[in-house]
Amino acid sequence: MSSRSRFAALGLAATLMVALSGCGAISDKVGESKKPSIEFTSNVAAGQDDVAVDTLVRLEASNGTIGRASLESAKGTVPIEQQGDAWVATQRLEPATEYTLTALGTGKDGASESLERTFSTKALALSEQTYPSVSPLASDTVGVAMPVIVRFDLPVQNRELYEKNMTVETSKPAEGRWAWFGDREVHYRTKDYWPADTDVTVKILVNSLPAGNGIYGQQDQVVKFHVGSKVVAYVDVNTYTLTVKDNDQVVKTIPVSTGDAKHRTRQGTKVIMEKLRKVDMDAATTGVDSEDDDYYDLEDVEYAMRLTNSGEFLHAAPWSVGSQGRANVSHGCTGMSTANAAWLFDHMKKGDPVEYTGSPRAMEPGNGWTDWNIPWDQWIAKSALKEAPSPSATTPTPAAPPGPASHASPGPAPEEGTSTTLPNGIRIQG
Numbered sequence: 001m002s003s004r005s006r007f008a009a010l011g012l013a014a015t016l017m018v019a020l021s022g023c024g025a026i027s028d029k030v031g032e033s034k035k036p037s038i039e040f041t042s043n044v045a046a047g048q049d050d051v052a053v054d055t056l057v058r059l060e061a062s063n064g065t066i067g068r069a070s071l072e073s074a075k076g077t078v079p080i081e082q083q084g085d086a087w088v089a090t091q092r093l094e095p096a097t098e099y100t101l102t103a104l105g106t107g108k109d110g111a112s113e114s115l116e117r118t119f120s121t122k123a124l125a126l127s128e129q130t131y132p133s134v135s136p137l138a139s140d141t142v143g144v145a146m147p148v149i150v151r152f153d154l155p156v157q158n159r160e161l162y163e164k165n166m167t168v169e170t171s172k173p174a175e176g177r178w179a180w181f182g183d184r185e186v187h188y189r190t191k192d193y194w195p196a197d198t199d200v201t202v203k204i205l206v207n208s209l210p211a212g213n214g215i216y217g218q219q220d221q222v223v224k225f226h227v228g229s230k231v232v233a234y235v236d237v238n239t240y241t242l243t244v245k246d247n248d249q250v251v252k253t254i255p256v257s258t259g260d261a262k263h264r265t266r267q268g269t270k271v272i273m274e275k276l277r278k279v280d281m282d283a284a285t286t287g288v289d290s291e292d293d294d295y296y297d298l299e300d301v302e303y304a305m306r307l308t309n310s311g312e313f314l315h316a317a318p319w320s321v322g323s324q325g326r327a328n329v330s331h332g333c334t335g336m337s338t339a340n341a342a343w344l345f346d347h348m349k350k351g352d353p354v355e356y357t358g359s360p361r362a363m364e365p366g367n368g369w370t371d372w373n374i375p376w377d378q379w380i381a382k383s384a385l386k387e388a389p390s391p392s393a394t395t396p397t398p399a400a401p402p403g404p405a406s407h408a409s410p411g412p413a414p415e416e417g418t419s420t421t422l423p424n425g426i427r428i429q430g
Contacts, residue, residue: 035108035109035110037107037109037111038062038063038105038107038108038111038113039064040066040103040105041059042058044057044099044117046117046118046119047118047119050120051093051099051119051120051121051122052093052121053092053095053122053216054093054209054210054216055093055121056091057071057078057088058088059080059087059103059115060086061085061105064105064113065085066082067105068103068104069087069102069103070101070102070103071089071100071102072099072102073094073100075097078093091207092207092208092209093121094121095129095216096121096123097120097121098118098119098120099119099121101117101119102114102116102117127154128214128215129154129215129217130155130156130206130215130217131153131218132150132152133153134148134221134223136223136351137223137225138223138224139224139225140350141225141227141349142225143228143348143349144193144195144228144231144232144353145193145351145352145372146194146271146369147189147271148168148187148189148200149186150166150186150188150204151184151185152185152211154215155183155213156211156212157211157215158209158212159186162206162211162217163178163383165204165209166186166203166206167202167203167205168201168203169201169203170194170195171200172195174190175191176188176190177379177383178384178385179371180382180384187371188202189371189379195227196227197227198226198227199225199227200226201222201224202223203220204221204222205220206220207219227351228349229246230248231244231245231347231349232244232352233245233352233353234357235258235265235334236357236358237258237259237265237267237359238357240255240256241253241256242255242256242314242336246347251347252343254340255324255336255337256324256325256335256336257323257324257327257328257329257334257335258328258359259328259330259331259332260331263330264332264359264360264361265312265328265330265359266308266332266363267356267357267360267361268355268356268362268370268372268373269355269363269372270353270354270355271351271368271369271371271372272307272351273306273307273368274350275305275306275345275349276304277302277303277304278300278302279301279304280298280301281298281301301315301316301317302315302316302341303315303341303342303344303345304316305348306368307354307368308367310332310367310368311332312333312334312368314334314354315334315335316335316342317336320335321337
């Protein structure tokens with residue numbers, strides 16, 4: 001081959017190598033994939049104006065991660081926390097309220113993206129909201145038999161759901177359960193009396209929770225109270241005595257007179273419902289005509305402690321001192337001398353139990369706080385749950401936000417000794 005031919009062949013080979021090298025570079029550039037940017041998804045839409053109040057707002061992202069999120073309204077901030085790959089609100093929503101959901105995330109492409117989404121909740125009338133009233137009140141010190149009583153002003157059909165969102169926490173171990181008495185009232189009591197000197201926190205977390213039939217919970221309630229010392233009174237109708245035990249030790253025995261043969265005092269465990277320094281007791285308020293032989297009208301009865309709705313009290317009865325410890329002559333109340341009544345009034349408190357024996361007359365269910373007359377197996381049968389839930393299983397667990405300002409909240413309980421009228425019409429004066 002001539003020199004010229006060799007040079008030509010070498011040039012052609014070089015050209016082919018350059019061409020092949022160029023084809024390889026183009027192929028690498030075409031095969032390189034572009035990483036996607038983040039995309040947000042939520043269970044509330046931008047501009048939506050009919051979001052249900054029981055919605056727990058949820059925010060997720062594809063092709064990236066959410067670094068932070070917030071949910072706010074003019075009423076305040078709704079807690080929202082990370083749960084796995086999602087961010088979920090820990091409180092339900094208020095009616096007729098505008099919310100703004102914001103978030104900041106980073107896509108797989110490394111770019112930061114923000115989200116701002118505004119939506120509004122559906123308005124609710126008061127007839128669509130049920131308000132829970134709780135007893136005892138916050139900061140009360142009560143006796144070891146005090147039940148927790150929650151009353152709803154509108155019926156609750158979804159009792160199981162509501163009960164799952166009602167918890168009782170104690171500073172000392174105490175087995176207890178809720179029991180429903182119809183669709184507007186639910187009580188909590190322990191299997192045995194509360195342990196003495198126990199702090200109790202009641203959480204009724206039903207705000208915006210569906211109660212059924214288009215009704216929602218209006219407000220959460222968180223109530224903390226204290227169970228004081230263990231003081232129990234024992235009344236033996238047959239021996240005309242009242243014995244007081246403080247922490248299971250007898251501290252006083254008092255001669256008393258209970259209901260006569262026509263007005264038997266009821267047997268069973270009663271609970272002190274309220275303490276009244278003075279009270280007028282008029283039989284007409286219980287349906288007894290003023291011309292009836294059983295009629296009475298007593299003014300300024302001292303040191304009265306209510307035990308039943310129907311009007312049984314512990315109280316001073318100076319007019320029957322001659323019969324106290326010897327005979328039963330009252331219309332059903334437990335009477336004692338003024339000095340003994342004053343001592344008892346000072347030593348017992350709301351929620352202390354008074355256990356009656358020796359009477360043929362049984363307690364009527366619901367005539368006062370009669371919870372302790374229900375056997376434990378029958379009590380737990382009144383629960384909406386087959387098994388007692390653990391506190392950790394209850395969700396959500398927010399602090400209690402205020403309810404709508406248009407709802408009239410229950411007023412404070414009357415102070416001891418003030419003037420009021422009881423459900424059965426008994427007049428109370430200071």
